[in-house]
Amino acid sequence: MTRDQIRQQLQKVFKDHLGxxxxxTQELVPQTASAGKLYEAYVLSRVxxxxxxxxxxxxxxxxxxxxxxxxxxxxxxxxxxxxxLWRSGNRLAExxxxxxxxxxxxxxxxxxxxxxxDFHELDILIVDAGVSGRPRHDQLWLGIECKNTGYEKGLxxxxxxxxxxxxxxxxxxxxxxxxWPRITVPxxxxxxxxxxxxxxxxxxxxxxxxxxxxxFIHSPM
Amino acid sequence: xxxxxxxxxxxxxxxxxxGRVESLxxxxxxxxxxxxxxxxxxxxxxxxxxxxxxxxEERVVEDKRCxxxxxxxxxxxxxxxxxxxxxxxxxxxxxxxxHYDGSLHPGGVGxxxxxxxxxxxxxxxxxxxxxxxxxxxxxxxxxxxCVELLRDVEGLLREYDPGSLELVxxxxxxxxxxxxxxxxxxxxxxxxxxxxxxxxxxxxLDRINHFVRLEDGSPVRALAVAFSxxxxxxxxxxxxxxxxLPDRSDFIKELDRITAEIKREVExxxxxx
Numbered sequence: 001m002t003r004d005q006i007r008q009q010l011q012k013v014f015k016d017h018l019g020x021x022x023x024x025t026q027e028l029v030p031q032t033a034s035a036g037k038l039y040e041a042y043v044l045s046r047v048x049x050x051x052x053x054x055x056x057x058x059x060x061x062x063x064x065x066x067x068x069x070x071x072x073x074x075x076x077x078x079x080x081x082x083x084x085l086w087r088s089g090n091r092l093a094e095x096x097x098x099x100x101x102x103x104x105x106x107x108x109x110x111x112x113x114x115x116x117x118d119f120h121e122l123d124i125l126i127v128d129a130g131v132s133g134r135p136r137h138d139q140l141w142l143g144i145e146c147k148n149t150g151y152e153k154g155l156x157x158x159x160x161x162x163x164x165x166x167x168x169x170x171x172x173x174x175x176x177x178x179x180w181p182r183i184t185v186p187x188x189x190x191x192x193x194x195x196x197x198x199x200x201x202x203x204x205x206x207x208x209x210x211x212x213x214x215x216f217i218h219s220p221m
Numbered sequence: 222x223x224x225x226x227x228x229x230x231x232x233x234x235x236x237x238x239x240g241r242v243e244s245l246x247x248x249x250x251x252x253x254x255x256x257x258x259x260x261x262x263x264x265x266x267x268x269x270x271x272x273x274x275x276x277x278e279e280r281v282v283e284d285k286r287c288x289x290x291x292x293x294x295x296x297x298x299x300x301x302x303x304x305x306x307x308x309x310x311x312x313x314x315x316x317x318x319x320h321y322d323g324s325l326h327p328g329g330v331g332x333x334x335x336x337x338x339x340x341x342x343x344x345x346x347x348x349x350x351x352x353x354x355x356x357x358x359x360x361x362x363x364x365x366x367c368v369e370l371l372r373d374v375e376g377l378l379r380e381y382d383p384g385s386l387e388l389v390x391x392x393x394x395x396x397x398x399x400x401x402x403x404x405x406x407x408x409x410x411x412x413x414x415x416x417x418x419x420x421x422x423x424x425x426l427d428r429i430n431h432f433v434r435l436e437d438g439s440p441v442r443a444l445a446v447a448f449s450x451x452x453x454x455x456x457x458x459x460x461x462x463x464x465x466l467p468d469r470s471d472f473i474k475e476l477d478r479i480t481a482e483i484k485r486e487v488e489x490x491x492x493x494x
Contacts, residue, residue, distance in 0.1 A: 001482045003366040007373050009479050017472035018381040018414075037446045038422060041463055045428040052432040059433040066443035067429065068460060071452055080447075083433055 037069045039148035040123050042221045043196045044069075044097065047124060047144065051085065051095075054180035058086040059095075070098035073121035075133045084129065091129045093141055093176070099125050103165035104137045120162055126176075137166050138189040141176040144196060148221070151199040156208065159195055163212045166191050185213035362486040367399040370483075374406060384423075389413060400487040407480045414469050414476075416440045426464035442466045 001009075044067070051057045061067060064081030076082075076099050083095040099122065106118035119134050124144035127135045143166065145159055167187035175182060175190045185192055194215045195202065206216040362370075378386045393409040396402040416430055417423070422444060430440040443465035453459060 001486055003362060003370060006362075006370060006479060006483060006486075009475075009482075010370070010373060010377060013472060013475040013479065014377040014381050017469060017475070038425075038463065041422060041425050041444055045425045048429055048432040061433050061435050061441050065435060065441065066445050066462075066465075067433075067441055068445050068447040069463075070447045070449075072449035 037071065039196075039198060039221055040069055040097065040146045041067075043144060043146045043219065044124055046196075046219065047095075048083065050180045055178055056087060057092075060084045060086060068097075073098040073100050075100060076127075076131055076135065078132050085126065093126050094129050094131070095124065095126050097124055099127075100134050101125065101127075101140055101143070101166075102134045102136050104167065105165060107137060120165060122162070137191070140166060140189075140191040142181065142192045142194070144194045147195065147197040147199070147202075149197075149199065151197045151202040151205060153205070155195075156205045159193070159214055160208060160212065163187070163193055163214055166193065167213070169212060181215055182213075186211070187213045362400065362483065364399045367403040367483075367487065371399060371403050371406065374403070374410070378410075385413060385417065404480060404484060404487070407476060407483070411473055411476050411480070415473050416466065417469075422463040426466070430466075440466060 048059055052059060061081055061083050063079065066081065067083075068081055070080075076096055080096075084091050085093040085095065100119040101122060102114055103118050103120060106114055111118065114134070122143040123146045124142075125135070125140060126142040128139045128141075131139055143162065145162070147155060149155075167185075167189050170186055170188040172184035172186055173188055173190035175185050175192050177183065177192065181192045181194055184190070192215070193213065194217060195209075196217050196219050198218075198220050200218050200220075202216045202218050208214070209216055375386070375390075378389060389406070389409055392413065393402075393406050396405060417427060426441065426444045429444065433441055435441065444463045445460040445465075446463060447460045448456060448458065
């Protein structure tokens with residue numbers, strides 16, 4: 001085969017396949033329907049990166065071949081895909097998105113069935129492996145809120161409330177993590193709580209988090 | 222493929238030409254009897270039998286002598302050997318030298334005159350074989366060809382998928398030898414596109430696929446938003462793919478084929494060893 005023949009074949013294969021692919025994929029996303037979830041997907045990609053690079057987990061998507069972010073939160077449905085966290089051949093935890101957890105106050109009351117005020121949504125959660133339904137507050141390893149908006153006082157109040165319903169303030173306690181997002185947290189149970197925001201002003205609201213164990217992270221998409 | 226077909230065609234042509242010359246000059250056989258290799262009904266009768274047998278024997282020897290050249294076309298190794306030989310000699314000397322090695326036994330064919338003619342015929346054929354093979358050697362991709370193809374590939378990426386251009390070149394190990402670099406570049410493109418996502422949020426899925434795998438080790442196929450019942454009714458679908466891994470098996474297959482062709486046409490230093 002001559003250089004010109006190879007050149008022609010390369011041109012044909014790129015034109016036929018890559019040209020068509022780009023055109024097709026642009027039709028996939030009606031912006032209005034997906035805008036709210038894009039930042040969550042972006043943060044998820046950052047979280048899995050840290051879990052592998054900093055924590056040494058091996059991550060497997062099980063229960064399906066696509067990662068599904070839910071437009072409406074709910075309990076853990078094990079028919080949905082989730083990401084399993086493996087280390088040394090053991091499945092240690094699972095990562096879910098858009099799941100409601102049962103609050104500390106619900107547990108403290110010893111109530112039988114939760115009311116609307118007894119569970120709260122988190123965008124990304126890591127919980128004990130094998131949990132179904134709404135995980136209890138003490139089954140959470142990590143909770144993440146993703147805010148692709150200007151960060152305001154109301155959002156700070158919201159996350160302080162979440163922290164309150166996850167743990168009691170305490171001395172430093174070891175988290176389930178070795179490095180990321182943090183080794184200890186002043187909370188019992190020692191769950192980690194992160195806020196990712198596209199707004200650079202999120203740093204202005206970070207001070208209360210130093211006391212209660214909330215990490216505010218400015219991460220533009 | 223194309224090259225191989227052309228060689229066979231040329232060899233068939235040479236065979237016919239050779240048969241005609243021999244029959245006219247040496248064996249005194251009318252030209253019409255030899256045009257299709259002796260398939261006439263009276264083939265094998267009368268005075269033409271022995272020359273026909275001789276031609277057959279000769280053809281067998283010729284075919285055996287040509288076979289390495291045809292193989293060489295495929296493997297490239299004997300082509301290179303011939304090229305090197307012809308750099309120090311000329312190719313006619315090379316062919317004669319091989320001939321004198323004793324593959325043809327003059328006494329067994331039928332006298333010095335015939336041997337002389339046969340010898341000429343053989344040398345002629347060998348030269349033609351050598352010419353054919355050398356023409357392929359000339360066609361093989363040179364380093365300069367590969368430099369131009371590298372530019373072409375860069376241009377194609379820039380035109381059809383500029384977003385991946387930097388990634389492809391960053392992920393490709395650089396070699397000073399442009400032939401090796403071209404092959405490495407195409408291999409990287411194959412690897413990237415076999416797992417590269419499409420869609421508006423392709424970069425996010427690509428990053429996830431760096432760190433998350435399905436149970437069978439394959440990449441995550443898509444990143445989607447699962448709609449609520451109300452949204453399902455509104456949009457008429459269960460979910461919406463933000464990014465997905467398109468089926469690029471045809472692209473990969475074609476790229477593999479072209480890369481294999483290039484590998485056949487280039488002459489990498491380690492192949493000579």
